[in-house]
Amino acid sequence: MRSFLIIGNEAVTEPFSLNDIPGAGRMDVLCRCVSQALFLSHSIRKDVEVFLLLLGKPDPPKVVRIVSNELRRMSPDERNVAGHIRKALGVKATKEWTETNSGIFVTKRNLKELLSELSKRYNVYYLREDGRDMSEIASWIKDPLFVLGDHIGVKKEDEDVIFNFTSTILSVSNLSLMSEQCITIAHYILDKNRT
């Protein structure tokens, strides 16, 4: 399994207009992350999970979880992905995972609660620009959960939480890339190492 947790610092926690996806706390960034994490050409990757931690108004925190193996009827364009997230945000979120569509779930948890659960089945890696080159240790990476920020990055208090679950900071580039580009390259590095 491969997994990605993207922190949406201002991503809204209520249904939003599909005609202004960036206006929903830069939900466009998260949509692109979902798309790049899950899709190949004309197919969906097996064994990938994406977690979106939404910290924007009016009801943070919420987590949307997307499970590639169970996903149906999603296409890679931003508006389609956003429509699925929007639907999940229209359902009451509780401490349990509520399925809002095949393969899509919503819950009301904070970063610590989420990582407490996920660290039981994933090895947590924090993706940050100044980390160690991922390609150097790719062969050691098994069942990763890559945690990364959106356009704002990861706030100090959230970093402190992450460091309770991992001490490994990895980087995929010396350039400051967009979040979805980091995901594409993380897949690439791992794919290449499997061949």
Add this chain to the structure above:
Amino acid sequence: MRSFLIIGNEAVTEPFSLNDIPGAGRMDVLCRCVSQALFLSHSIRKDVEVFLLLLGKPDPPKVVRIVSNELRRMSPDERNVAGHIRKALGVKATKEWTETNSGIFVTKRNLKELLSELSKRYNVYYLREDGRDMSEIASWIKDPLFVLGDHIGVKKEDEDVIFNFTSTILSVSNLSLMSEQCITIAHYILDKNRT
């Protein structure tokens, strides 16, 4: 300079609805290609050009050219990129490049005419899944123009045109990736080789 030419086999050649970008001949694929080719986090790459060859109805072929160094007021979300393409398609296309926005141009040329011009200042590489691993020859690549298809790929007759300008077929992955993922990885391979 780095350059990408993406062939939009069915991408429309007239203004289209921003509420159904995939419906415009899968213009969403081309928008994501533009975004991934041009943007870094909070900045635009220097010295990148993107060419979109649009072969859909009602007035093919048209080419939209986007020059990173001259670009203003574009953001990486699909709808914003699509808005710029839409505007370019509302302007009469001639055999000359007509600027429709800062850094965005449109012309009426076919693949052969376009490659005839571009091959004078770029080294043409054809990106295809079964090509040679780009990472093996990255250090030799200078001033590349990467030619790639959209979700449909590149049709036989267009391949024949491409092979008049290059015999080098490169691949970035053994998996069948989406076009924009190939662009992200091509940048990654070249970036890594520069460091």
